[in-house]
Amino acid sequence: MVTASPPRGGQAAPEATARQVAGRRWRSARGVVAAILAMIVVAVALAALRPSTSAGALDPESPKQDGGRALAEILRQHGTQVTVARNTDAALAAAAPGTVMMVTRTERLTEEELARLSSTQAGVVLVRPTSFALDAFAPQVRRQGPTYEETDEPGCTLQAATLAGRVDFHESETYETSGPGTDCYQTEYGAARLLQIPNGTATVTVLGSTAPLTNRRLAEEGNAALAMNLAGAGSSMVWLVPDVHESGSGAGQRSLGDLLPFGVKLLILELLVAVLLVALWRARRLGPVVAEALPVIVRSAETVEGRARLYRAAHARDRASDALRSGARERLVPLLGLPRSSAQDPSAAREIVTAVARRTMYDETYVGAALYGPQPLDDAGLIALTDVLDDLERQVRES
Secondary structure, eight states: OOOOOOOGGGOOOOOOOHHHHHHHHHHHHHHHHHHHHHHHHHHHHHHHHSOOOOTTTTOTTOOSTTOOHHHHHHHHHTTOEEEEESSHHHHHHHOOTTEEEEEOOGGGOOHHHHHHHTTOSSEEEEESOOHHHHHHHOTTEEEEEEEOOOEEOOOSOOHHHHHHOSEEOSSEEEEEESSSOEEEEEOTTSOEEEEEEEETTEEEEEEOOSGGGSTTTTTSTTHHHHHHHHHTSSSEEEEEOOOOOOTTSSOOOOOHHHHSOHHHHHHHHHHHHHHHHHHHHHTOOOOOOOOOOOSSOOOHHHHHHHHHHHHHHTTOHHHHHHHHHHHHHHHHHHHHTOOGGGGGOGGGHHHHHHHHHHHSSSOHHHHHHHHHOOOOSSHHHHHHHHHHHHHHHHHHHHO
16 A cells, blocks of 8 residues: 655645646746847847948948948049949949959849859959859858957058058958968958959959948048058959849849848857757756655555556556566465565475465465466456465465
């Protein structure tokens, strides 16, 4: 019989209500929920603080803060012919050897247009290009991720950078090349904000930030000098700002990484970390089993019936017969005057069978089959074994 210590006062312990169960679950999970909510708030705040890109960003005719009109006018005042192109055909028609083509808003270019532009003999300046643009113009260059160190020194031998000196990039993409090239304004991890590689008789320059070219940031640090040195390196310059293509024309070929805002990427990373931490927390190694008093009294009949139903559902007649025989031996041994330890001792089987046969009307073969025989073949045999064991125990008690 399985029992537990009764509740204080002799009264049954009240069952927990649904509200109490929900409260316990909330108290155990509120720490994890609070951590996830905090990460979501941080990610949303970072996404909201990141400046959005307007339709006229880096447009050489736009006087807005993110436009490029100031740079275009300064270049013209210093004798550089600036040609504004709104499509690929116009840019290729104006480009020639010795000309610098500055390509902005590469997300508006199709793969076909990028392939045509990459065949130009002019020097190319890519301003924060997409992965598709890098594959077309500089396949050996790979983007390494953003950096938020606002200002930096050149740290390279590129004349356009050394003459400009310290530049204010604000947020910038960084790049690495697997081939020959010049890395400037490197981060502590070795990735560069400005990278120039040879391209036949010309060069391809990759600039990871738009800030040095905009009306708002042009006067900061050496931004104006760097922008003029890169864009006005030739006798003329073609500034390509592609117009937005009509719907269905194949524009906007950008990878999933290009389309997702940085805040969303950070949120996904934080959620993955949170899920990993929760998984590790829930999968922690359990300690030793702790014996506790049951909150209610469990009657022996209920326990026996429950275990019997489990045996029947699993067709475990071998385990059921072993349990019946073990229990019968445990009860018979004290009646026979034998030690309790002999009930489960195989070496004492002969002694137990002989003692039971002397106290009953059955011979040793019958008693041995009942207490140590094979398992029944079906449920009827199991019931018959139960009757035999009950009869043996009854005769021993009455003898």
